[in-house]
Amino acid sequence: MNETKQDGAGDVVEALCAVVPSERVTAAADIGEDLLHDEAIGIFGVRPLAMVAPQSSAEVAAVLAWANGTGTPVTVRGAGTGLSGGAVPEAEGILLSTDAMADIIEIDTDNSMAVVGPGVRLDQLDEALAPLGLVYPVFPGEYSSSLGGNVATNAGGMRAVKYGVTRHHVLGVEAVLASGEVITTGGKFVKATTGYDLTQLILGSEGTLAVVTQATLKLSPRLPHAATVLAPFAGMEEVTEAVPKVVASGADPMILEYIDMITLAAMGTTLGLDLGIPQEVKDTALAYLVVVLESAHEDRLEADTQGVAEQLAELGAIDVYVLPPKAATELIDAREKAFWVAKANNANEIIDVVVPRSAMPEFMNRISELASETASWIAGCGHAGDGNVHMSVFQGDPEVLADVMKRLYAIGMELGGAISGEHGLGTAKRGYFLELEDPAKIELMRRIKVAFDPNDILNPGKVL
Amino acid sequence: MNETKQDGAGDVVEALCAVVPSERVTAAADIGEDLLHDEAIGIFGVRPLAMVAPQSSAEVAAVLAWANGTGTPVTVRGAGTGLSGGAVPEAEGILLSTDAMADIIEIDTDNSMAVVGPGVRLDQLDEALAPLGLVYPVFPGEYSSSLGGNVATNAGGMRAVKYGVTRHHVLGVEAVLASGEVITTGGKFVKATTGYDLTQLILGSEGTLAVVTQATLKLSPRLPHAATVLAPFAGMEEVTEAVPKVVASGADPMILEYIDMITLAAMGTTLGLDLGIPQEVKDTALAYLVVVLESAHEDRLEADTQGVAEQLAELGAIDVYVLPPKAATELIDAREKAFWVAKANNANEIIDVVVPRSAMPEFMNRISELASETASWIAGCGHAGDGNVHMSVFQGDPEVLADVMKRLYAIGMELGGAISGEHGLGTAKRGYFLELEDPAKIELMRRIKVAFDPNDILNPGKVL
Structure with a gap:
């Protein structure tokens, strides 16, 4: 078996060197361990x-045309x-790295747009802008992520x-289809x-429909002033009730996050964060709301911050802190870094279920019940403004864990939500998705997949 | 032939009455003339x-299942x-009216969302909100349009x-597939x-992929204060140069429109609009920029309006008017109503090409050349903030007109734009699209169409 595979690998390297310059190609044995997996919890490389690292859409096209002809899986x-394990390659396939397509091709100030290669990193783009x-x-949690991965x-x-x-900021892409056709x-x-x-x-198809080789991004004016308000509340219900009122105020908050007391404490321990919250407040606050405002005008920001602070006090905040910039x-x-806190604390799984934001307290309550019932431990934080809940699940028994995860996702869907708000399905959530989602939609998605990639070469085994 | 058709029509009425209550069904002869066409210029009913007017997704599903089984075209x-002629039915098909699904199902203030039936009109929704x-x-030009049509x-x-x-405000739909399957x-x-x-x-598939029976819409806070600034400029270049600067100012304009002098004059004549612009300004201004700002705070609006007015003066506006509310x-x-002005003036065609907003002057210049070369007359207005150009084309010779239209679209695409910014392809622009668009994309779209609608019953002859 091993020998066959080695032969296969040798053939593949040779074949790739025939379609792109050989310096783009890395033999199996020379691929660094780090490149064999992503950051999903419990994933195996x-x-x-x-591995091939093409420098242009033409080279990507040559690779895909070859892969399509030979039925070779391609993972980008x-x-x-x-x-979610979306970038983990197949043993019988090739890995296509976008690292060599990492140019900011254009920053167009007249149209407030940028055109970037897929390998460009968020922090690299931000520095240029x-x-x-x-x-x-x-701004997803990880600024070293690539734009291609974001797409x-x-x-x-x-x-x-x-x-x-x-989705709301990518206005167009250059992409290579499985056939090797390049479309814009x-x-x-x-x-x-x-x-x-x-x-x-x-967008959001996790490398299963096409390989994106360029993206046109919509940019916004960079507002120079920002302020952060932290408000401890008695519980999640109070946080959730406050959110639509802050949104309706017209202060146009940029960030509305909740953090539960356990996660805030863990952030303190693991990351050394000390916000100087008095012990008596910590003792009564089960949930914290963080509001960040931004503005082009310092005076308006001050007035809005004051307004939001007063509003939160009226809405039952135990206290309200306008945080100093540091x-x-x-x-x-x-x-x-909450994810890394979870990982450092050996969380067995993480979720990023999205529910209607008003359904968050019910979701949390039902999760608490599920946790006690299964002797699991579930805590977290999340995007209070948009109902995207990030929780760490601690449950050592793999069988119980799988059951907890399935029930968690089912609860989210029952409340009108979806399995993943932003991480994607990859391999980590694929099984739950296929089990819980409407079969008519799964079948429709499969027909769409076939319309793009009839030979199933693009990231097989992910999503569907 | 006629007799055969009448028989067919009788059969169809009978068949529809077997799958939905008979009061939903209108026989061919009883369908009002107005329902046989949309508002596209030169369209024939x-x-x-x-015609069938189902009251629920279950009834739509019954109709589609029947249509799919019999291969009967369905136009919504x-x-x-x-x-663009998208709602014009087929002679051998049925018309599916959404008029009986015109309920605002829910306005959810906690989540700032509304759930509506496809027959709900924009003005009806606005009144409720x-x-x-x-x-x-x-806010497309026509507030009596339906949400289903908007989708x-x-x-x-x-x-x-x-x-x-x-696209940026519809978060989900309930839709019926050609098979009769209902998905959310x-x-x-x-x-x-x-x-x-x-x-x-x-979204945007013009009734060719599925029939939308509900839509979940994202709502925004309604800002109470608005102000309008009108600035005449020497020409289109100056207007276009001003636009990114106004956007970058952070005043967050809600509307940025340009109107050419001919169209402004026609609005005066046809609609009785008199803005009191002095004759000497009218004589030198070839293009007008309209900026509308809105705010939650009257004082901020005043400051921003003043700021934009000063900015426009610095950017070379011949004069700047902050218009009284009326x-x-x-x-x-x-x-x-610019479209109706065009129609009243017997325009032969209208276009809504979108180009990168910085490319608008070049687009206009090339259109001018095309107009003189072909002895056509082309004038208009458009969305200066987003590069969506609305022009009326006056050219009496159908053959020359077709050539002018094709060249207009080709110029737009050459400048990095697309044939339609918002009207859609329907039948009016379908031929140009199929001729000018990348065949690889057309074929991909056709495969997607087959994935949804293998028997081609949903609005055949439109888009693709």
Whole structure:
């Protein structure tokens, strides 16, 4: 078996070197361990037959045409920061790295747009945009993630309450189909009703429909002033009730997050975060709401911050803190790192279920019941403004864990939600998705997959 | 032939009465003339075999299951305000009216969302939302249009520069597939990466992929204060140069429109609009920029309006007028009615090409050249903030007209744009689309169409 595989791998390297310059190709044995998996909890790396790092859409096209002809699976890898196993290759396939397509091709200030290669990192783009007074306002937790990965998973993050998610900022892509055909969709415009929206269909498809080789991104003015308000509440219900009122105030919050007391404490222990909250407040507050406002005008920001602070006090906050800039930055950084806190504490699973934001207390209550019933431990934080709940699940027994996960997802769907708000299905949630989702939709998605990729070469075994 | 058709029609009425209550069904001869066409210029009405007005998704499902089994074309009709012939039925098919599904099912203030039937009109929804301080911020020119039609065409309008288009506000749909299967996509959440985004794929597909029977809409806070600034400029270049600067100012304009001098004059003549612009300004201004700002705070609005007015003066505006509320309303109303002005003046065609907004002057220049070269007359207005150009084409010779249209679309695409920004392809632009678009994309769209509708019963002859 092993020998056969080695032969297969040798053949594949040779074949790839015949369609792209040989320096793009890495033999199986030379691929670094780190490239064999993403950051999903409990994931195992898989060594593919070879890795290729094309430099252009033409090279991607050559690779896919060959793979399609030979039925070789192709898994695309960006920065590898995914949390669902979407970038884990097949043992009998190849890994296609976007690292060599990491140029910011254009920043177009007239149209407030950027055109980027898929390997460009969020922090790299942000650094280029800051001096121009522009921002690509999608900030998922991991700024070292690649734009290609963001497109593949429709990355979200904390600012979605104001700015929406990746889907709302990608106006077009250049993509290579499984056949090797290169298409461009959309463009530097927000409006279009010119046939089916292929951009939106490819977006969030986790590398199963096409390989994105360029993306056109909509940019926003970079507002220079921001303020952060932290409000401890007695419980989740109070936080959830406050959210629509803050939204309706017109203060246009950029971030609305909740953090439960356990997670805040863990952030303190693991990350050294100390916000100076008095012990008597900590003792009574079960849930914290974080509101971040931004503005072009410092005076307006001050007035709005004051207004939101007063509003939260009226809505029953135990106390309200307008955080000094340093503490605010630390809190948001710590919140972004919540996943790593969970990982450091040996969480067995993480979820990113999305529910209607008003359904969050019920979701949390039912999760609590489920936790006690199954002797599991579930805690977390999440995007209060958009109903995206991030929880860590601690349950050592794999069989019980699988049951807990399935029931968690089922509860989310029952409350009108979806299994994944932003991480994607990959392999980690695929089984639950196939089991819980409407079969008519699964079958329709499978027919769409066939329309793009009849030989199932693009990231097989993911999503569907 | 006629007799055969009549027999067919009788059979169809009988068949429909067997699957839905007979009061939902209208025989061919009894369908009002107005229901046989939409508002596209030069369109001819077509009388279908019958019309059915189902009251529920279950009834739509019964109709589609029957149609799919018999291979009968089904064309959906909302308010019939479309401009591309998308709602014109087939002579050998049936018309499915959404008029009996016109309930606002829910306005959910906790989640800032509304759930509506496809027959709900924009003005009906707006009337229900206003007292709640909420707005569905997509305002295409025609407020009597139906939400179902808005979803089918991904309706846009003037506020897209701030709020985006229908695509950015529809979070989920209930839809019936050609097979009669009822699916629900998305939900009351902004984020999701849970399989392919069927919502976005159905959106803008002009009734060719599924019949939408419910839509979940994202609402925004209704800002109470608005101000309108009108600035005459020497030409289109100056208008276009001013636009990104106004956007970058952080004043967050809701509307950024340009109107050419000919169209403004025609609005005066046809609609009686008089803005009191001095003759010497009219004599030198070839293009006008309209900026509308809105705010939750009157004082901030005043400051921003002042700021934008000063900015426009610095950017070379011949003069700047902050319009009194009545004149502002009249101007925006007149701008919304620009299509009717074109129709009243016997335009032979209208276009709604979208180009990158910075490419508008070049687009206009090349259109001018095309107009002189072909002895045509082309004038218009458009959404300066998003590059969506609305022009009327006057050219009496049908053969020359077809050539002019094709070249117009080709120029738009060459500049990185698309054939239709918001009206859709329907039948009016289908031929140009099929001729000018990348065949690889056309074929991919056709495979997607087959994935949804293998027997081609849903609005055949439209889009693809």
